[in-house]
Structure formats: C-alpha cells, structure tokens
Amino acid sequence: MPTQAKAAVIDEITDRFQNSSAAVLTEYRGLTVAQLTQLRRSLGAGSSYAVVKNTLTKRAADSVGFSDLGPLLNGPTAIAFIEGDPVEAAKVIRDFARANPMLVVKGGVVDGRTVDASEVTRLADVEPREVLLAKLAGAMKGNLTKAAGLFQAPLSQMARLAEALKEKKPAEAAAPEAPAAEAPAADDSAAADTTTPETDTAAADAASDD
Numbered sequence: 001m002p003t004q005a006k007a008a009v010i011d012e013i014t015d016r017f018q019n020s021s022a023a024v025l026t027e028y029r030g031l032t033v034a035q036l037t038q039l040r041r042s043l044g045a046g047s048s049y050a051v052v053k054n055t056l057t058k059r060a061a062d063s064v065g066f067s068d069l070g071p072l073l074n075g076p077t078a079i080a081f082i083e084g085d086p087v088e089a090a091k092v093i094r095d096f097a098r099a100n101p102m103l104v105v106k107g108g109v110v111d112g113r114t115v116d117a118s119e120v121t122r123l124a125d126v127e128p129r130e131v132l133l134a135k136l137a138g139a140m141k142g143n144l145t146k147a148a149g150l151f152q153a154p155l156s157q158m159a160r161l162a163e164a165l166k167e168k169k170p171a172e173a174a175a176p177e178a179p180a181a182e183a184p185a186a187d188d189s190a191a192a193d194t195t196t197p198e199t200d201t202a203a204a205d206a207a208s209d210d
Helices: 003-019 033-042 054-063 067-072 086-099 117-124 129-141 144-150 155-174 201-207
Strands: 022-027 048-051 078-082 104-110 113-116
Touching (some): 003 078, 022 086, 054 067, 086 104, 104 117, 113 117
Antiparallel strands (some): 022 078, 048 078, 104 113
16 A cells, blocks of 8 residues: 555544544454444444554554554454444444354443453443433432442443433423412511433455555
8 A cells, every 4th residue: 555545544543533432443354244334334323334454553543542452453453433422332333243243342442541342341231321310310319328339330331321411401401490389478567488499254354454
C-alpha cells in the first residue's frame, strides 16, 4: 500500500477512535461475508464494523493513547466502532457471538478507557435504563442497606443510571403541578399559607494480514 494511502487509513482509524463512544476489537476468522454484514447492520446507524490492518491500526491507537491495544492487534482483526449507547452495542455483539462462536471478542475501548474481553461482556450484562430506574426508586423507598447495595454496582451500570436520571429530570420538570389546596382558616382574621415549597472468509483473512 502506498505511503499516502496508508496515512489516509491511519487518519481514518484515528478519527474513529476519537469520535466513537466505544470500539470493540474482534477476531472474525471463519465467518462469511453474509455473517459479517449481518453484524454490521445489527449495530445500527452510525456504527461500523470493518476488517483492519493490524500495523496501521496499532499506529492509530498509539497516536490517541490506546497503546494497550497493541497485544490485541494480531491475527484477523475487525473493529466495531460504536456511535450511541455502548451497552446496547455490547449486547448486540454478545448475542451475535453466542449464535456465531467463530466471532471472538478481544477487548476494546469504552468511554476513552481500554478494556479487556471480560469487561465488554460485563458491559453487555448491564440492565436496561427502565430497570435501573425502578431499582433505584425501590432502594430509595427501602432501607439504607438496599440503597448502599445499589450504589456498589459496577461503574458502567451506575454511569448508565446517571444518564437515565438526567433524561428523566427534564420530563418531570415539564409536567404541570397540581394546584395547592387551601388550608382552613384558624379564625376569622388568619388564613393558612398555601405556598408549597442512552468476504468470503479467505478474502477477509487476507485483508487483515500485516
């Protein structure tokens, strides 16, 4: 590959690392073009899944401070660059890997931090926003021990909960308040105060060779 073309590829991968909410590195050896296309489409609009050159990807990763990815960049490698919710993308990749064991998750980057394969799996196990909100509401109504247990959850789950609460607050603020009821007057001179205080396999393998 000409030097200019290599530089363009490095720039593109660097840009994706910088502007994606997550990047998941996988080994795709043995998967067909149809299967890879299915995974790419399942990730949703804005996200991508593509075979990459290990040497060029390593240079891009080094340039943005993700040198820890170096050991993962060997063998046939394809990267899912995620736009949007990393949790939902992790679930898609996990479910696809269960149905297609040839896909192997190596690790990746989530919110600017490098993670291993087990952390990607844990991210996929984070519960939906509605479930987290219900659990928080229940903990607040219960005792302090239950609330403390919720706040000891993994950071990825708490970050998702915080985002859910941030989305919920404006909606509640927009809801009209019920009119305050007047309290009965204590006597004729006083009244109560009502104020209420988110390739064919062989071709693909060849594409990823250094």
